Amino acid sequence: MTNRDRFLRACRCQPVDRPPIWLMRQAGRVLPEYRALKEKHSFLELVRTPEWAMEVTLQPIRRFDFDAAILFSDILVIPEALGQPYEFVEGGGIEMEPLRTAAEIDALDGAAVRERLDYVPRALRLIKEALGGRTALIGFAGSPWTLANFMLQGGGAKEYVKAKALFYSDRALFDHLLRKLTDAVTEYLQMQIEAGAEAVQLFDSLGGLTTDHVFRDASARWMAEIIRALNDRVPVIVFSKGTHGNWNDLVESGAQIVGVDWTVRLSEVRARLPETVGVQGNLDPFLLTTTPEIVEAEAKLLLREMHGSLGHIFNLGHGVPPTAKLENVERLVNTVRGFV
Amino acid sequence: MTNRDRFLRACRCQPVDRPPIWLMRQAGRVLPEYRALKEKHSFLELVRTPEWAMEVTLQPIRRFDFDAAILFSDILVIPEALGQPYEFVEGGGIEMEPLRTAAEIDALDGAAVRERLDYVPRALRLIKEALGGRTALIGFAGSPWTLANFMLQGGGAKEYVKAKALFYSDRALFDHLLRKLTDAVTEYLQMQIEAGAEAVQLFDSLGGLTTDHVFRDASARWMAEIIRALNDRVPVIVFSKGTHGNWNDLVESGAQIVGVDWTVRLSEVRARLPETVGVQGNLDPFLLTTTPEIVEAEAKLLLREMHGSLGHIFNLGHGVPPTAKLENVERLVNTVRGFV
Numbered sequence: 059m060t061n062r063d064r065f066l067r068a069c070r071c072q073p074v075d076r077p078p079i080w081l082m083r084q085a086g087r088v089l090p091e092y093r094a095l096k097e098k099h100s101f102l103e104l105v106r107t108p109e110w111a112m113e114v115t116l117q118p119i120r121r122f123d124f125d126a127a128i129l130f131s132d133i134l135v136i137p138e139a140l141g142q143p144y145e146f147v148e149g150g151g152i153e154m155e156p157l158r159t160a161a162e163i164d165a166l167d168g169a170a171v172r173e174r175l176d177y178v179p180r181a182l183r184l185i186k187e188a189l190g191g192r193t194a195l196i197g198f199a200g201s202p203w204t205l206a207n208f209m210l211q212g213g214g215a216k217e218y219v220k221a222k223a224l225f226y227s228d229r230a231l232f233d234h235l236l237r238k239l240t241d242a243v244t245e246y247l248q249m250q251i252e253a254g255a256e257a258v259q260l261f262d263s264l265g266g267l268t269t270d271h272v273f274r275d276a277s278a279r280w281m282a283e284i285i286r287a288l289n290d291r292v293p294v295i296v297f298s299k300g301t302h303g304n305w306n307d308l309v310e311s312g313a314q315i316v317g318v319d320w321t322v323r324l325s326e327v328r329a330r331l332p333e334t335v336g337v338q339g340n341l342d343p344f345l346l347t348t349t350p351e352i353v354e355a356e357a358k359l360l361l362r363e364m365h366g367s368l369g370h371i372f373n374l375g376h377g378v379p380p381t382a383k384l385e386n387v388e389r390l391v392n393t394v395r396g397f398v
Numbered sequence: 399m400t401n402r403d404r405f406l407r408a409c410r411c412q413p414v415d416r417p418p419i420w421l422m423r424q425a426g427r428v429l430p431e432y433r434a435l436k437e438k439h440s441f442l443e444l445v446r447t448p449e450w451a452m453e454v455t456l457q458p459i460r461r462f463d464f465d466a467a468i469l470f471s472d473i474l475v476i477p478e479a480l481g482q483p484y485e486f487v488e489g490g491g492i493e494m495e496p497l498r499t500a501a502e503i504d505a506l507d508g509a510a511v512r513e514r515l516d517y518v519p520r521a522l523r524l525i526k527e528a529l530g531g532r533t534a535l536i537g538f539a540g541s542p543w544t545l546a547n548f549m550l551q552g553g554g555a556k557e558y559v560k561a562k563a564l565f566y567s568d569r570a571l572f573d574h575l576l577r578k579l580t581d582a583v584t585e586y587l588q589m590q591i592e593a594g595a596e597a598v599q600l601f602d603s604l605g606g607l608t609t610d611h612v613f614r615d616a617s618a619r620w621m622a623e624i625i626r627a628l629n630d631r632v633p634v635i636v637f638s639k640g641t642h643g644n645w646n647d648l649v650e651s652g653a654q655i656v657g658v659d660w661t662v663r664l665s666e667v668r669a670r671l672p673e674t675v676g677v678q679g680n681l682d683p684f685l686l687t688t689t690p691e692i693v694e695a696e697a698k699l700l701l702r703e704m705h706g707s708l709g710h711i712f713n714l715g716h717g718v719p720p721t722a723k724l725e726n727v728e729r730l731v732n733t734v735r736g737f738v
Contacts, residue, residue, distance in 0.1 A: 322610065
């Protein structure tokens with residue numbers, strides 16, 4: 059069984075020899091070979107140059123032989139393609155003029171998504187070829203709700219309040235924005251699938267900001283539309299952080315795999331989902347800052363807890379933290395790989 | 399049925415005419431009469447002067463006639479009583495030297511808790527007398543886990559990592575700290591009950607940082623010890639924010655009421671708990687920044703959802719936000735009060 063087969067079989071809840079593993083943010087600043095590149099190129103230069111995006115995508119595969127590679131990119135390329143540019147401030151943080159008026163929302167233009175994001179399918183084709191069918195290739199996008207939060211807030215925030223405020227104060231305008239984002243994300247993921255992505259993940263990282271019925275109207279229904287439009291061409295993973303009251307909504311979104319954060323017991327979530335829907339997660343990312351012994355012990359707890367469950371993709375409950383230690387990532391991968 | 403009776407009956411899951419209501423952070427900066435006081439006195443001066451603590455506790459009762467008053471104080475009075483002082487920086491934020499070494503943890507001294515926090519029972523006696531048996535009086539403390547996070551981090555943080563790090567790296571020292579905090583919180587709550595508190599709430603606001611089995615060892619077991627020591631003298635409310643995978647642990651803590659944040663459906667939590675354990679919550683605090691019409695509509699949704707359930711104390715899913723509008727608080731209270 060190749061890594062690719064293992065990952066794709068788990069996505070469809072088919073039997074595998076051991077859970078496949080990849081990590082959210084497996085590429086990037088935790089790797090010295092990435093940091094070396096970053097001394098010469100900006101983050102956005104790496105994202106926008108297919109050869110560099112390929113290189114950064116492959117770095118963690120070379121080092122750790124994960125079962126899946128995920129495109130090195132950023133969720134904010136969608137607002138950018140719609141006409142709302144952004145920059146990364148060195149030292150952390152995003153600089154982005156927030157959307158402030160109905161006219162600014164109305165001016166977002168989806169017509170150029172394919173053209174402006176042309177570097178993404180080019181990168182994916184290079185990566186696909188380099189992986190040679192041995193490692194699965196995952197594409198991704200931000201969920202419309204999560205993107206709307208960044209776009210209205212103007213980047214990251216301590217508290218995301220603008221999208222919620224718009225949801226309650228002007229539902230028609232909120233829906234207008236989410237409609238544009240849904241269409242753009244759909245087209246973007248279709249491009250990725252055409253270029254070779256074998257699974258796609260929707261990052262609904264801010265899904266947990268809302269209460270249950272608001273989550274349905276503000277986030278889940280738009281993800282469901284996207285997934286319906288993709289028409290089961292590839293498995294879709296929905297990682298909706300903090301939405302512990304909404305397992306049914308996530309299932310109804312049509313996701314093949316539900317990503318789960320580290321604060322809930324994965325086997326309990328597994329038991330609440332239909333057998334045809336898998337789970338991805340959910341080791342506490344913080345553990346990668348501790349020691350190999352602790353990582354191994356905690357990973358084994360999770361592996362034993364999930365033993366015998368079909369459709370488990372091993373991952374963290376959120377992205378690799380910047381302070382993660384390489385020896386911990388290595389021990390994690392070896393622990394999962396050696397688990398029988 | 400007085401407000402006090404309504405609240406205390408709901409705490410014991412007995413029938414009431416309508417859900418009692420109080421709001422976390424109902425006293426404080428959202429009220430103009432509080433802001434007027436704050437122009438002349440610092441936050442800690444208000445906390446430490448029984449007459450002022452009484453005044454601030456009563457302000458929201460006078461204005462909104464809540465079913466329960468909660469002592470105006472701060473969870474960090476416990477570290478202070480143990481020998482780790484702090485200050486509020488005007489404009490936001492806490493200034494506190496973090497605990498850094500085993501010697502510093504060992505030096506925390508619980509012997510003076512009763513004496514150093516003597517102003518608290520004095521305030522409670524004044525408040526109790528002023529309430530005249532018409533409004534219930536709630537005391538509170540931070541949970542040992544939540545306090546440990548603040549103490550090791552040195553105040554609030556974007557990411558709380560120090561307590562988690564200590565938990566994994568030196569469990570004996572972690573337990574040593576949590577033991578001291580558990581003993582101090584127990585004594586502090588006993589003092590409050592002796593002085594007239596008719597219910598107490600443990601604020602486990604950082605409970606949701608950890609995964610399920612870690613939550614048990616890092617937070618729930620210490621709260622269970624405290625609740626056991628209080629020996630059912632008054633109902634205990636445990637508000638453990640974000641711990642959606644741990645309803646059983648919260649029930650096993652011995653809490654009479656489980657506080658629930660706004661991101662999960664309250665009726666589903668209610669259905670997962672034994673009939674003898676009530677729930678408190680869980681309107682999205684953000685709604686108080688919108689309009690009276692929206693507040694009323696959303697409060698009615700929650701009231702209808704919970705209609706017929708015993709043991710529901712109406713509250714927000716977290717504290718009143720600083721940008722809440724008074725007319726929204728007023729509409730909320732009137733909506734709950736008018737609900738039949």
